[in-house]
Amino acid sequence: MEKWVYTFGAGKAEGKATMKDLLGGKGANLAEMCNLGLPVPPGFTITTEVCTYFYNKKHTYPASLKSQVEAGIKKAEKIIGKKFGDNQNPLLFSVRSGARISMPGMMDTVLDLGLNDETVKGLAKASGSEHFAYDSYRRFLQMYSDVVLGIHSDHFEAVLEKIKKRKGYKNDTELTVDDLKEVIKQYKAIGAKFKNPVPQDVHKQLWGAIGAVFGSWMVDRAVTYRKINEIPSDWGTAVNVQSMVFGNSGDNSATGVCFSRNPSTGENIFYGEYLKNAQGEDVVAGIRTPQPMNRAVKKRTGSTLPCLEDEMPKVYKELVKYKDKLEKHYRDMQDMEFTIENGKLWMLQTRTGKRTGAAALKIAVDMVDEKLISQKTAITRVSPAGLDQLLHPTLDPKAAKKKIGMGLPASPGAACGKVVFSAKDAEEWVKRGEKVLLVRLETSPEDIGGMHVAEGIMTARGGMTSHAAVVARGMGTPCVSGVEKMSVDYAKKTFSIAGQQVKQGEFVTIDGSTGEVFLGQVKMSEPSMTGNFGRFMKWVDSTRKLQVWANADTPADAEVARNFGAQGIGLCRTEHMFFAPERILHMRGMILSITTDARKKELAKILPFQRKDFEDIFKVMDGLPVTIRLLDPPLHEFLPHTKKEQEEVAKSLKISLVAIEQRSEQLKEQNPMLGLRGCRLGILYPEIYEMQAKAILEAAVNMQKKGVKVIPEIMIPLVDYTRELEMMKAIVDNTAEQVFAAKGARVKYKVGTMIELPRAALMADEIAKVAEFFSFGTNDLTQTTLGMSRDDAGVFISVYKAKNIFLKDPFASIDTKGVGQLVETAALKSRRVRKNISLGVCGEHGGDPDSISFFNKIGLNYVSCSPYRVPIARLAAAQAVVNK
């Protein structure tokens, strides 16, 4: 007989962690915890093969499934000492999906299964709480009707709202037992009306729920999700049927969440919080402030509430034992859920714990020192986003501060902004250029938008695992949660802490690493790159293959980039250099000139400025390559647009206003992105590129004479045709010979090109015969390959994401299938004709970890990103090697 059901419970399981394909991720991990001897509520997993059978055989089950499920129920009953459908002390089940790969929110769950008009009485008796039992029954009816029977929750919510309104209740919790019984009666009437009542037979309930979970594998959203994530639909889902345990069975019960190390700082202390006589969602919801796990946590958070270590010392010790076991077993910081039901500890879940960047770094380095993990593994333990947090500023310790309050250090980093009290306000204020601090009693999912744009978040309620805390950590936004003695008046738009009132629009500063709240703006200082950070980045650098260069247009940018570990400048845009007041006039004069000679005259005046810029950049980048792109943007970008500016220019240049207007009109383009720019300018006005080449090469020779090691790489933008590059290279080479002759010295330099048009990528083998390096300009390559203007696509990109046309904005993360295919093809083709060609990326994707992983895979030489992203790119490049 084939095995369709794998049981777990009482310290052993038929499955194990490595059986994810068969049992799904959740089932395999429950089995693993059992095998480790941890107390897991017993249950069983119906395998993914049943799902495949279900779909291949017209929604039927294998013949032997029924008896195996029944045996699974029996086994659970025996272990837990309750009976499924029992009127006295009924065993309830949760029924959950569980695929090989997590598909969050895609499939259905049913809780409290096994309740009916009789068993609810038994539950009331056994738990000692009628309110608990009837509330559970109400919830079960609603959930089951929605998930299994397809009656929308709205029908049930309406009943609830009506009663609450009649009774004048604000919260569901105010409903009395009699209210709940009335609700249940009306819920059943809904079932009758739809001719689809929840079965009283608990076995029918169970099979209904199993069928619903299998059915949810093929609903639209799941099918789409799999298609996009390339998950084969024949993998199927498993179904986990597990005994329910209740942390809300009285004062000897509790439920909690804990971490094997501090998820905020990484410190190796057992961290966590719990609520007595409560259910799991009460902790997450942040409505009651949870108690600290132990004395150490109490001390660090300054909590005055009693801790588990003191309240239930025996259970606490058991929990510590399991925590140690799990961390050692999984070799990573664990995030665990537990429930204490009448003094008995149950482990409900363990998983890798989310953590702040600082914590990730400390844990990774500590675990290497503890010999738990290798350096290579450590590299994968800090996410690029996490590392980003470490690059955030902290409060200057010497700055004067007025501390007005204290909360939990929910997400690290310091932040300062004008106080606003709603997510909507946050978004509006930021749109008009303000920096805001979002202050809420507690946050909920609809606040995401405002949380995203805020400098920092502060809440009056909620613990370290509250919505605000979890979301803020994920975003890398500083957050202080559960600020003590804080009251918020949304109507008046004020908050007060211990008599200190703060109005909307006033500045407040928070420190998410300590939980402190300060009035006004507090001076911040740059993060330090030493200690653990330095050790970690050494491992990173010795692992990665991709070099990391930076995009930097000024000596100051170059300096920052170099400090952050950039190995060169991959993109130095020269156009920004033309905008300084003393230069823009000559630039405009050049553009407004009719003859080549007049243009040359104006260009000659710009040359000394450009040469000075390049000298300074070469100096900063001593010994490292500096890739300078010749003029790229359309000329009209440089012209004055307002009448007033035009008049000024006319006066300065002694030309008529009409001439300026005419030339502006002439240079206007329908689609400037696809117009007269890049090397097309160099073809039409060779004197521009001549001047730039001269400035670069004179600067290079000058600095070399001063002992600087200069490595100039001159980059021609927007090449389509090999001949364009040949012509532009000839200009550079001729200019170089003139400069070298005049200066009596030579420097080595390279001439290469941006690959930023599909044609250039397709013709890479031809272009590489002339180009000494390629730099993929993936911004423009994305615009042209997808036919999407970055300036205009905003209106549909969000819709496209919402409709799952793409998962990620292709301007943020490279479209590997389309744009990436072009980059890969070009890399292959170019190396075929010039084996040692240097290949880099200078688009914004150069700082995006997923894109970096792709560029590593296809074997490019470097990515170039903004200076502040350099450490993140270094890490991403190393992770790409380790994860290969």
Added chain:
Amino acid sequence: MEKWVYTFGAGKAEGKATMKDLLGGKGANLAEMCNLGLPVPPGFTITTEVCTYFYNKKHTYPASLKSQVEAGIKKAEKIIGKKFGDNQNPLLFSVRSGARISMPGMMDTVLDLGLNDETVKGLAKASGSEHFAYDSYRRFLQMYSDVVLGIHSDHFEAVLEKIKKRKGYKNDTELTVDDLKEVIKQYKAIGAKFKNPVPQDVHKQLWGAIGAVFGSWMVDRAVTYRKINEIPSDWGTAVNVQSMVFGNSGDNSATGVCFSRNPSTGENIFYGEYLKNAQGEDVVAGIRTPQPMNRAVKKRTGSTLPCLEDEMPKVYKELVKYKDKLEKHYRDMQDMEFTIENGKLWMLQTRTGKRTGAAALKIAVDMVDEKLISQKTAITRVSPAGLDQLLHPTLDPKAAKKKIGMGLPASPGAACGKVVFSAKDAEEWVKRGEKVLLVRLETSPEDIGGMHVAEGIMTARGGMTSHAAVVARGMGTPCVSGVEKMSVDYAKKTFSIAGQQVKQGEFVTIDGSTGEVFLGQVKMSEPSMTGNFGRFMKWVDSTRKLQVWANADTPADAEVARNFGAQGIGLCRTEHMFFAPERILHMRGMILSITTDARKKELAKILPFQRKDFEDIFKVMDGLPVTIRLLDPPLHEFLPHTKKEQEEVAKSLKISLVAIEQRSEQLKEQNPMLGLRGCRLGILYPEIYEMQAKAILEAAVNMQKKGVKVIPEIMIPLVDYTRELEMMKAIVDNTAEQVFAAKGARVKYKVGTMIELPRAALMADEIAKVAEFFSFGTNDLTQTTLGMSRDDAGVFISVYKAKNIFLKDPFASIDTKGVGQLVETAALKSRRVRKNISLGVCGEHGGDPDSISFFNKIGLNYVSCSPYRVPIARLAAAQAVVNK
């Protein structure tokens, strides 16, 4: 001893036509004429292998070359009875390059080689004209100095100008013998000044010229030309050294150009013209009006000048014999040059004759009937541009006309336009929307731009082979040349013929097929597609593999397309249908609506109009496929742009002006080409595509019920992602089911997509899983692949052509290497997943012969072009098969 030199002359040659690789095109053809027994001025060809030797061995020659050249000279001397360097009756040579493939204007030529201070006297004596001899010497010194010695012609022209000014001459021809001697003296002084005189030793002259021709193989322009045309540089050029003969040796001498059939009509009569006592360039320059070849030509042109048949009957008979021989030998109409020197006929050249479209068609069909060529060969004998001429309108024979003059029928077709007198005016007037007729005394190469934009060309001077005539025929532009009794006053901008004065801006009509000139606008009629045309197109259609469809948006267009032989509609744009006055208001109302419901309401009002359009198109295209593209352009194109229009719309739609302004502003885009358009509209506003699908399918069912065979193909534009197409296909399929249910009848339909973005081409294998057909939108694919906006690229495309970055405007003829690579890849990939997918092209390249040849090569199913291009596309498709 290796053979480096091949002689020809006196009825035999060492080479032949098939030895082009060794002797170059020119050398091989001279040899062939000799072998046919024709009198060719004797000479010899130095092989291309010498050129290769020259470059491989540091500009030296093979040891035995010298003696072989000397033997060649001896042989020529013997045949012609003159001696090279002789003081009494000197033999002069022309020295010309000649590569395997013609590289027009790329390399150098030296004429009259062999003149020096002594031989010039001999030439004067032998020719009986001192003036001729010294003028030849002057020309030789100038040409040799420029080509061989590198002293720019400007230095010599300055001398000439100075003397002419001093003497008050207008033309070079006014120079007396003494003037010429003075000029020669000063020319020699220039040579002395540059320390680089023309050698007096004629053998030194010859070796200098040979070296110069070989050297010209490697000059920049030649290297670039070869690179672009992919001609290997090791092919080398040959050097042709040929005896000079002189048609200007007196009244018993002449020079002429003739055609074996009438190049204008194709009629099988011997055609041509000549000038007595003249040189070849005098005929081409059109300064003297040439005499007709024979009585038949005289009759047809109405010339009153004596003809060769009457003036030199013996020579004429000989010429007729050669003409017959050459046409039979080459099996094509020949264009021959001849010179009569003192009564002796010399054949200087024969080549395939250029001809009008009408002539090409008649000659091809006649030669098939004469069993000279096969039908397949006939297909290659009519160029697509030639066929285009046949599609031009002709004057309505019944129309009232006021004939004011008569000239030569230089290029067929009727044309009408406002008279202008300079190429510059022509270009300017056309730019502002006028149709012009360019009137000139005679035309020259700098008039090309104006000739190109003019409806027709009329000249006072010049024959059938004048510059104006040749160029106009090449362009397919109607032309009447050599209009009798016509005077032109450029200053006053008028012309008059026999007292009738016409001012700039007045309308004139010409008939290039008859030579007639009419005052005012004459009614024209459509060309006939029967007779020879019908027979020829049958051969074409039975040969080609590509289907030819048409782009047609209206029933009228569809009708024209079908009459021209279109096999389907490949692109029916629906957006034009929205612009009719009764519809645009609803379209604007739809765009200005905020809610989906409001949009649907407006769309419902447009639906009946669209349905009616589709019904009419289906009716016309009964039995043929009709590909309808759903809405493509950005919505802002439909909104009113002027204040006045906006006010009107506000009033009609009862919305505020502000709302219209805001929405217009909102919809504005930086790069509309890359913005919210194509299926992106369908994703954001599915109701638009729903309405269109409904209109198409209702129309299809309605017409099918009336017995029309409907084959609707619904095309989704601008797809990037497979999922976009899936979503849009779902809308069409759902709508179809609703329509079919409501109508109680079904029609077959296809859903496919435009491939017009590089990503779509790259992902063709994925997209083809959903698409039932692909239509390559090569206009947009070119814009995105090249990153060039068609609207903006005008300013640099001409520069790019001039600088040889590309040979052809990539919007006119497909960029096969880049854009074509994408199309080919997509075709391959799509057929891999859907073997029978239908692949077509609906961009403008669908009507371009070179592009059609490419599309045939890569195996597409059809091209779709504008209705008037359909016959041309049919021909190009057949030629692609024959030339494969």
